Amino acid sequence: xxxxxxxxxxxxxxxxxxxxxxxxxxxxxxxxxxxxxxxxxxxxxxxxxxxxxxxxxxxxxxxxxxxxxxxxxxxxxxxxxxxxxxxxxxxxxxxxxxxxxxxxxxxxxxxxxxxxxxxxxxxxxxxxxxxxxxxxxxxxxxxxxxxxxxxxxxxxxxxxxxxxxxxxxxxxxxxxxxxxxxxxxxxxxxxxxxxxxxxxxxxxxxxxxxxxxxxxxxxxxxxxxxxxxxxxxxxxxxxxxxxxxxxxxxxxxxxxxxxxxxxxxxxxxxxxxxxxxxxxxxxxxxxxxxxxxxxxxxxxxxxxxxxxxxxxxxxxxxxxxxxxxxxxxxxxxxxxxxxxxxxxxxxxxxxxxxxxxxxxxxxxxxxxxxxxxxxxxxxxxxxxxxxxxxxxxxxxxxxxxxxxxxxxxxxxxxxxxxxxxxx
Numbered sequence: 001x002x003x004x005x006x007x008x009x010x011x012x013x014x015x016x017x018x019x020x021x022x023x024x025x026x027x028x029x030x031x032x033x034x035x036x037x038x039x040x041x042x043x044x045x046x047x048x049x050x051x052x053x054x055x056x057x058x059x060x061x062x063x064x065x066x067x068x069x070x071x072x073x074x075x076x077x078x079x080x081x082x083x084x085x086x087x088x089x090x091x092x093x094x095x096x097x098x099x100x101x102x103x104x105x106x107x108x109x110x111x112x113x114x115x116x117x118x119x120x121x122x123x124x125x126x127x128x129x130x131x132x133x134x135x136x137x138x139x140x141x142x143x144x145x146x147x148x149x150x151x152x153x154x155x156x157x158x159x160x161x162x163x164x165x166x167x168x169x170x171x172x173x174x175x176x177x178x179x180x181x182x183x184x185x186x187x188x189x190x191x192x193x194x195x196x197x198x199x200x201x202x203x204x205x206x207x208x209x210x211x212x213x214x215x216x217x218x219x220x221x222x223x224x225x226x227x228x229x230x231x232x233x234x235x236x237x238x239x240x241x242x243x244x245x246x247x248x249x250x251x252x253x254x255x256x257x258x259x260x261x262x263x264x265x266x267x268x269x270x271x272x273x274x275x276x277x278x279x280x281x282x283x284x285x286x287x288x289x290x291x292x293x294x295x296x297x298x299x300x301x302x303x304x305x306x307x308x309x310x311x312x313x314x315x316x317x318x319x320x321x322x323x324x325x326x327x328x329x330x331x332x333x334x335x336x337x338x339x340x341x342x343x344x345x346x347x348x349x350x351x352x353x354x355x356x357x358x359x360x361x362x363x364x365x366x367x368x369x370x371x372x373x374x375x376x377x378x379x380x381x382x383x384x385x386x387x388x389x390x391x392x393x394x395x396x397x398x399x400x401x402x403x404x405x406x407x408x409x410x411x412x413x414x415x416x417x418x419x420x421x422x423x
Contacts, residue, residue: 055098061140079129083129094140097144100115107148131169135169136184141161145189147193243264245300287319287320287323298334311349315406325402331373333398342359342360351406352406388401
């Protein structure tokens with residue numbers, strides 16, 4: 001490829017990068033504005049990662065070549081046409097390489113490495129042919145090298161490039177200039193690589209933080225939706241069943257109908273309390289409370305409740321999870337099973353707790369066996385190293401079985417007796 005074609009290609013790459021940079025800036029501003037509007041916090045937008053840096057950050061360093069450009073204008077350079085062509089080619093290659101250095105795939109491509117090698121050849125030719133201010137192209141070459149060749153071998157490459165620049169400076173201008181050119185070349189190479197690598201790491205950390213925040217929001221939304229489903233599904237089912245019972249009893253037993261209406265009021269008030277607790281995230285279910293509510297809901301739906309409990313007391317976390325299972329399973333029995341009998345068995349033996357809810361109904365959990373509630377419960381129990389199975393029972397009906405680890409409950413602490421204090 002000719003120098004002219006290479007230069008034109010570098011200018012086209014710079015123009016394309018500028019258009020991309022403008023588009024990234026516009027997207028970043030729109031994102032910050034949307035984030036501030038949605039969250040009601042204008043400060044949130046300022047913490048956004050913003051558009052990625054581009055080669056425009058490295059363009060001001062081309063001012064180091066103003067000395068050589070001044071030599072051309074003042075006629076102090078021999079063969080000014082060759083020098084001007086070399087200056088144009090170097091600047092074009094510099095723009096091409098630095099703009100590609102901010103994209104990992106592009107800076108590791110063969111074309112970028114060949115353009116960097118061509119920069120080295122042009123820099124060598126200008127330094128040997130002109131010297132003086134033209135030697136300052138070596139620090140620019142070091143800058144482009146540090147921006148492009150990042151990694152564990154960059155230190156060796158930087159030292160070799162600095163030594164090479166120092167030797168050429170000594171041959172052209174004497175050993176007094178050699179340390180300055182060599183040091184400037186090495187410093188520009190290493191500092192540029194360090195700054196760009198740190199900037200890239202910071203951007204990756206910001207992206208990771210935003211991803212973690214997004215996942216945390218999704219997790220909280222899922223928790224809240226599950227709580228509302230489990231709370232409202234059961235509560236509304238109980239209210240519907242008791243309302244139907246009150247309507248049936250109103251004509252022949254007013255006292256019984258009023259009792260059902262009183263239960264509806266009590267369930268509604270309790271539902272309001274539970275929803276408030278669910279919103280704040282402090283709700284801890286109680287297995288005994290859920291079993292009591294299950295008996296009431298089943299009896300109101302003309303389903304005979306049979307509850308059996310055996311084994312050691314359970315930890316509060318285990319009781320809370322099993323209470324959710326009882327709530328969801330009984331809701332499905334009341335709404336979908338058409339059963340006349342429901343057995344709830346709680347067993348705690350060894351290090352496992354087992355809950356079984358079995359009915360003698362049609363053998364379905366709803367419109368689709370294993371609906372949203374059971375799916376959510378399965379995920380909840382799996383997160384606590386437990387399991388949930390649900391399906392038609394061999395002898396008919398539907399069975400929900402939950403198993404959880406049963407850590408030993410802490411023994412109650414008793415205050416020391418006066419005799420113990422005296423001893």
